[in-house]
Amino acid sequence: MNAAVVRASGEPPAGGTKKTERPLVVGVDGSEPSLRAADWAADEAVLRGVPLRVVYASLWERYEGTALAGEHKPSEEVRADDIVAVAARRVLKRHPDLEVSAEILAEEPEYALVREGRDASALVLGTRGRSGFVEMLLGSVSLAVAAYADCPVIVLRGGHDNHVGDATAHRVVVGVDESGKDSAAMRFAVEEARLRRAPLDAVRAWRCPAHESVDHPLLAGEPARLHEEQAVETLDEALKNAPADVDVHRRTVEGPARHVLLGASRGAGLLVVGARRRPGRLGLQLGRVAHGVLHHAACPVAVVPEPA
Structure with missing residues (x-):
């Protein structure tokens, strides 16, 4: 389909792009949430020093067919051209020196974006698109892409502003799982905190199983203390390779991980969680926390x- 590399002038750079970095990809559909996601993605691409790729995917050809020679474009194709053009102009107005490419794909959005993620540094999506499922808390496209993409997927929640942030802005929060290893999620969160010059809150939720409670008053706090100590050790293991130039805050909080991280997300600029991909498993590749x-x-x- 249509593809172009554009700058502020609207013309392709002479000789094509010289950048070899994996682009940041943002999915747009013409809705205001997707345009705000494009703004956010443009800021993120500038921070990372990578090109931005704007993608619109739709199965319009299935319903309208392709135009015959000499005929006008189908109305949906015209609309698709307008969507990517508006998004590209918007991000170039925001960052005139950013390298931006745009493409229209006649495919299901979920499949197209997951495939785009194979060659992307990250994917950025709005909370929900233009589907009729307006009561859903998260659009099906965003949920499916987050579940199956090979790269990090950043979903812009409904209450966000359209700026990534700066030194005085928001914390980066990362959830630490029970493995305590130097995970991909931790590496991503550390790099985000460094790029934003923001503090990193590493959060480990812990719970004391009910069956471990004891009746003796002198021993009542012992099981809980042991679980909290294990949480501290898990955090220490996860952060043992954290660079000195990142302001890291360690937090252990009693409670279900989902609730703990939702609480930590208030006032944060980004919440980072890991999702383990399990080959051969059917259904969405997301855990309950994610x-x-x-x-x-x-x-x-x-x-x-x-990795699994």
Whole structure:
């Protein structure tokens, strides 16, 4: 379909792009949430020093067919051209020196965006698109892409502003799972905090199982203390390679991980969680925590795929 590399002039750069960095990809559909996501993605691309790729995907050809030679374009194709053109102009007005490419794909959005993610540094999506399922907390496209993409997927929650932030802006929060290893989610969160010059809050939720409670008053606090100590050790293991130039705050909080991270998302600029991909498993490749924060977080959420 249509593809172009544009700058502020609207013309392709001479000789084509010289950049070799994997682009940041943003999915647009003409809705205001997707245009705000494009703004946010443009800021993120500038921070990362990578090109921005604007993608619109739709199965319009199935319903209208392709234009015959000499005929006008189908109305949906004209609309698609307008959508990507508006998004590209908008981000170039915001960042005139940003390298921006735009493409229209006659495919289901979920499949097109997951495929785009194979060669992307990250995917950025709005909370919901233009479908009729307006009561859904998270659009089906965003949820499916977050579940299956090979790269980090950043979903812009409904209450966000359209700026990534700066040194005085918001914290980056990362949820630390039970493995305590130097995970892909932790590496992504550290890099985001460094780029934004923002503090990093590493959060480990812990719980004391009910069956471990004891009746003796002198021992009542012992099981809980042991679980909290394990949470501290898990955090220390996860952060053992954290660079000195990132302001890291360690937090252990008693409670279900989903609720703890939702609380931590208030006032944050980005919440980062990992999602383990399990080959051969049917259904969405998201755990309960990632699924929950995608629906309810108070800030943008980055879902980072982790190896099984």
